[in-house]
Amino acid sequence: MSDQTVVVARHRTFSFSRLFAITTNTLTELTRLKVFYVLLVFALVLIGSSIFMAQFSFQQEFQILKDVSLGAMSIFTSLLAIVAAARLIPQDVEDRTIYTILAKPVPRLEYLLGKIAGVLLLLAISTLVMSAVFLFVLYAREQSVIQMTLRQMSGAPREQVDDALRAIRSSALNIDLFPGIIIIYLKASLLAALTLFVSTFATTNIFTIVVMAFIYFIGHLQATAREYWLHEHSSGWITRVFLAIVALLFPDLQAFNLVDDIVAGAAISIALFLKTAVLGIFYTAIYTLLAAFVFYGKEL
Amino acid sequence: MTDPAIAVRGLTKIFPIPFHRQSIVAVRDLDLRVEPGEVYGLLGPNGSGKSTTLKIILGLVSPTRGCTEIFGRDSRLVKSREAVGFLPENPYFYKYLSGEETLRFFGRLCGLGGAGLKNRMDELLELVGLTNARKRRLGTYSKGMLQRIGLAQALIHDPRLVVLDEPTAGVDPAGSREIRDLILDLKRRGITVLLSSHLLAQAQEICDHVGILADGVLVREGRLQELIAIENQTELVIANASSDLVEEIESLIKRSNAELVARRRSTTTLEKLFLDATTERPRS
């Protein structure tokens, strides 16, 4: 070492540059995962393959293209969220990197926020990539259908051509798809935060993933359990306690499955979109904080 | 009076075993004090509570009773870790980062950045002798190189105290010698070092102060020279002594009522032999 003195910045209770360092490192770590590429390629192939459905009418083709693409995005983001978030902390503990990091002046909350931010960033990037591919495929198909229609209707009156084009455009891209995609992303974020929370008290990776698989299915049934609990008073108290626990502890994942209906052409109101988005953000925040709380008490 | 580098008072750590009535006592009523500037060796067999003690000092594990302080700051405060660098046992860093990126990452965690961090990285890579390997991924590093980048990482924010958990475990003799030299170098710069080890020969070479843990209890503690000195014995090492001289000394000893305990030919250490043989090969 030279005599040159190092200027060490004064310690701050919360520092964005530290958070950023952990976030970018987590992102790098996750992009090295083979499973990430396998899933991404699978999703992209699925989106791309919807092109080859020439036997159907354009309404059917667009419908299937949208269903499959958004379904692939939904599966991919949910799976990735769970698989990626489940290994964040256990991997660092196993590799002992967590000791080196937490032996630095890094608050545990910051470490955890950095980790979850890395996952959310990865999910955002994948969602953007898939959306771009999906929109491109949809646009290309729409254009070729329009060209074909114009050729076929070259002698028809103006009004009829306009009606036909309007029908094509309305069955291709509708603006409501975008809030639908944002909701898909929020659902994945919620799942990532919940997975991180589960992983703070789980002992193995597999345990976390299995627990999350259960939560995923129960979460989709939560609405049914909740409505039954609140509106049916005939059942026995054991059933009612069980339903209450499901309704209170589990998130209502069906609330985030708007995209099925959006693809079918249903419009959703801005109010509904905002409420769902706020609920998703709220869930993500609560689960992250709970994860931090458990993590603070964790012996490493 | 200045604060001690490390103060441990009445430290007890009990790990409960889930679904069992009994629990494991890892550390029992430990008192420890490391003064600034010294090299302190925490010795003991595997499972004697060395690592647990270090982890409590670094705030990674919370004590059941008692408290630990680093330069007067409670270990449970994040702020206490500003003054300390830590090298865990068998460290694995992120395999996909290069040596340089690893240091940058840890530097940024300590609030460093810009030209200051850059200079510091160059300096440390030079110090631990990894300048040529700075762009290589850690996945390709040898065990000794990993240990050295680990040491560089522990020093990135110029701490006053360095905690090393088994710094030479699993490293070959040459690598282990380099690490020992680095530790002595730190001592010369006035940096306090706390290390745990079960390799006694090495500890003996570098430590000023040692504490011996057995089953979580500190059984011996003190300055190394005082601990291992045998009060009523003296050693002479003589070069080029004729047999006459040796006989004369022996008879002198007999006459003065003292006792000759052992007489042997001096040997070099096997380590020194190994290092000479492997490093000073004739150049072809």
Added chain:
Amino acid sequence: MIRLVLVLLTLFAFGAIKLPVEQVIFAQHRQENLRGVEFNLDLREKLGQLGFIAALSGFRAIVADGLFIQAHVAWERTEWGRVLLLFRQITTLQPRAILFWDMAAWHMAWNASVAAMNDRTQPRLALRVKAQREYFALGKDFLERGIKNNPDRPHLYETLATVYKEKYKDHEHASALFAEASALPGAQSFDRRFSAYELSYCEGREREAYDRLRQLYNEGEKERLPTLITRLKFLENKLGIPQDQRIPDRAP
């Protein structure tokens, strides 16, 4: 241990806060006709184990598409019973997809009914006619349930109107449905015209039909299509409208 209790308490407390929010969202879904799918034993029976699980986990759109492709194959093989069964499943899974209701109705009321009428294995005409009328009814039923699930979109009204017009020759119902469609956002420009045309065939409502056709005529050149002029002239004659109030003959 204390931490675990605190975590559980927080989860329950948050649960109590989010519950009303989720209910508001649920109510709004109902109001906006989303989530028309009830996950119950009936659906489980219709879909089978695997389909039910897939649908449960948020992939009902894809499951519906898979079934739709199967239905397409069944149609190519003219297995009408299977087409019907599959479309019942599809529309249960995706009640907001107009396309599926429309296809289901088209297969029943147009394709299957024609096939039933031409069925060479059934020598008795009366039975063939009966089968045909049953398929008309199936198509009508799909459309009625589709409208119940999508009251806000005009397309299924238009299709149902066409079923009444072409299959049942029930001009009164057809006219009423075209009128309903025309009042909805996204209606086709022909809906109002068609409603008036259909009305012009109804005994006893000629005056009303005439008024509506005349109003359309007065709106300008783009409504003055050949059919409209023909129907208007037919009604002028039938109602005995004075010469000076009649529309001019088109220039030769």
